[in-house]
Amino acid sequence: MLLQYDRPVTSDRLASQIAFLLEADKLKAVERRTPLTDGSRAENSAEHSWHLGLAALTLSEYAGSVNVPRVLELVAVHDLVEIDAGDTFAYDAAGNVTKAERERAAAKRIFGLLPSDQAAHLHAAWEEFEASETPEAQFANALDRLQALLQNMQAGGGSWTEHSITRSQVLRRMAPVESALPDIWPFVVDVIERFRRAGAIADD
Amino acid sequence: MLLQYDRPVTSDRLASQIAFLLEADKLKAVERRTPLTDGSRAENSAEHSWHLGLAALTLSEYAGSVNVPRVLELVAVHDLVEIDAGDTFAYDAAGNVTKAERERAAAKRIFGLLPSDQAAHLHAAWEEFEASETPEAQFANALDRLQALLQNMQAGGGSWTEHSITRSQVLRRMAPVESALPDIWPFVVDVIERFRRAGAIADD
Numbered sequence: 405m406l407l408q409y410d411r412p413v414t415s416d417r418l419a420s421q422i423a424f425l426l427e428a429d430k431l432k433a434v435e436r437r438t439p440l441t442d443g444s445r446a447e448n449s450a451e452h453s454w455h456l457g458l459a460a461l462t463l464s465e466y467a468g469s470v471n472v473p474r475v476l477e478l479v480a481v482h483d484l485v486e487i488d489a490g491d492t493f494a495y496d497a498a499g500n501v502t503k504a505e506r507e508r509a510a511a512k513r514i515f516g517l518l519p520s521d522q523a524a525h526l527h528a529a530w531e532e533f534e535a536s537e538t539p540e541a542q543f544a545n546a547l548d549r550l551q552a553l554l555q556n557m558q559a560g561g562g563s564w565t566e567h568s569i570t571r572s573q574v575l576r577r578m579a580p581v582e583s584a585l586p587d588i589w590p591f592v593v594d595v596i597e598r599f600r601r602a603g604a605i606a607d608d
Numbered sequence: 609m610l611l612q613y614d615r616p617v618t619s620d621r622l623a624s625q626i627a628f629l630l631e632a633d634k635l636k637a638v639e640r641r642t643p644l645t646d647g648s649r650a651e652n653s654a655e656h657s658w659h660l661g662l663a664a665l666t667l668s669e670y671a672g673s674v675n676v677p678r679v680l681e682l683v684a685v686h687d688l689v690e691i692d693a694g695d696t697f698a699y700d701a702a703g704n705v706t707k708a709e710r711e712r713a714a715a716k717r718i719f720g721l722l723p724s725d726q727a728a729h730l731h732a733a734w735e736e737f738e739a740s741e742t743p744e745a746q747f748a749n750a751l752d753r754l755q756a757l758l759q760n761m762q763a764g765g766g767s768w769t770e771h772s773i774t775r776s777q778v779l780r781r782m783a784p785v786e787s788a789l790p791d792i793w794p795f796v797v798d799v800i801e802r803f804r805r806a807g808a809i810a811d812d
Contacts, residue, residue, distance in 0.1 A: 418795065421666050425755075426762055428662055429645040432655045441633040451636045454658035457684050458632055462625050462726065473677035476684075480661050522666065551629075558630055591622065 417519050424517040430487045437493045437567070438551075441558035449483040449491055452551065456482075459547045466585045467543040478533040478544045481526050485510035494552070494577055495569055507534075536580070546584035549577060550592065557595050561604030570606040571596060621723050628721040631691065638690045641697045641771070642755075645762035653687040653695055656755065660686075663751045670789045671747040682737040682748045685730050689714035698756070698781055699773055711738075740784070750788035753781060754796065761799050765808030774810040775800060 432450040440447055456479040464472050483491075488510035492499040515527040532538055536545045553574075556562030564574060574596050582589045599605040636654040644651055660683040668676050687695075692714035696703040719731040736742055740749045757778075760766030768778060778800050786793045803809040 418670075418792065422758065422795075425659070425663055425666060426645055426758060428659065429759070429762070432644055432651065432659075433646070433648070440636055441630055442637075444637070447636065448655060450658045451652060451654035454654045454661070454684065455629070455632065455636075457658070457661060457680070459629055461681060461684060461730070462629060462722070466622075473680065476661070476677065476680045477665060480658065480665060480680075518666070526665070554626065554630060555633070558633070588622065591626075 420517060420519050421522070424514075427487065427514060427517055428484060431484060434483070434486045434491055436491045437563040438555045439559040439562045441555055443559040443562070447555060449486050453479060453483050456544070456547050456551055459551055460544065463547065463550075463585070463588070464543070466587050467546075468539065470539045470543045474529075474540045475544050477526075477529045478541060479547070481515075481530050482533040482544065482548070484514050485530065487514060493563075493567075495563075495567060495573055539584075542580065542584040546580040548580075550581050550585065550588065553578060553581075553592060553595060557599070561599060564599065564606075565604045568606050570608045571600045572608045574605055624721060624723050625726070628718075631718060631721055632688060634691045635688060638687070638695055640695045641767040642759045643763040643766045645759055647763040647766070651759060653690050657683060657687055660748070660751050660755055663755055664748065667751065667754075667789070667792070668747070670791050671750075672743065674743045674747050678733075678744045679748050681730075681733045682745060683751070685719075685734050686737040686748065686752070688718050689734065691718060697767075697771075699767075699771060699777055743788075746784065746788040750784040752784075754785050754789070754792065757782060757785075757796060757799060761803070765803060768803065768810075769808045772810050774812045775804045776812045778809055 434449040435446040460475045485507040489506035492503045515523045532541045638653040639650040664679045689711040693710040696707045719727045
């Protein structure tokens with residue numbers, strides 16, 4: 405690198421905000437297990453986060469009464485912890501045991517780059533997403549699951565096929581869609597059954 | 609591809625929405641001229657759109673009175689036309705002559721995948737961003753410029769150096785930051801001057 409920005413101009417507050425935005429760029433290098441719809445490469449967590457925001461704008465009518473702007477905040481920050489903690493594959497039981505602790509430390513560091521008021525606000529958004537208790541977080545989590553289904557479906561099986569995931573594993577993973585987006589659930593079940601019949605999702 | 613989803617379940621409306629979200633996935637394959645901050649590869653327009661949303665959440669205090677949720681909508685859809693029209697390099701004069709027409713046709717096709725009420729709403733959001741007349745659109749456009757500056761800066765020159773862009777070209781390109789985010793403008797000028805002195809931005 406020729407030259408980097410290394411001293412604050414204007415205010416410490418702006419310098420902190422810029423440092424956070426520069427750090428966030430690293431999410432573009434975090435690979436998920438889900439492929440792009442054309443199967444050409446793995447999706448990264450930054451472009452995935454954008455796609456979830458677009459899905460929130462498109463599908464909010466199925467979520468009952470939700471505060472869509474809050475959903476967009478949750479979605480924008482929901483994967484930032486992966487800059488430190490990596491993307492833990494949904495079907496990796498061992499990885500998921502340590503996931504919460506790794507992500508908690510990551511959240512503290514990454515949101516902590518911001519001025520304290522903003523750090524608290526966005527940290528709380530991440531915690532709300534993780535807890536999945538509010539309607540907004542339940543909608544965002546359901547979209548996160550649905551989006552992976554759409555990508556795997558369009559790629560012809562994607563991570564389901566690559567990792568020999570079974571029908572009951574996918575159904576369990578998709579459960580948040582059933583509760584938060586009940587009108588979309590029949591579509592999800594239909595996809596799973598058709599991919600199972602085609603052998604792209606394993607029998608149990 | 610093993611198997612694709614090819615028939616609607618539940619409703620035509622949901623099928624249209626899913627078709628739109630699947631089409632949107634292609635934005636992840638549209639390369640911009642701006643590199644990631646580590647210089648490892650070109651940024652794509654989908655991850656860029658996510659980063660702009662995060663910047664909107666982080667920097668709205670500098671934009672005066674703006675409706676941040678509306679900004680997030682503008683940002684989420686602002687580059688979708690590039691799926692058909694490609695990313696036109698900011699400093700490509702010839703490309704920018706035909707840009708508006710190519711993008712208009714793209715908007716009609718891509719937003720037209722949605723149910724008509726949603727197509728109209730998101731098409732209007734794209735037009736608002738393009739017109740850059742409302743405070744929300746001016747903030748979003750300023751972030752779009754600022755984000756490119758941050759990425760080029762952190763990558764040590766990026767597309768400025770690669771394409772021998774001059775100081776006055778960069779200043780002109782960054783002008784929306786001066787009007788929409790005046791408190792951030794001294795930082796922008798400082799970066800430009802330091803990169804010019806270092807030879808990473810050309811003299812005029």
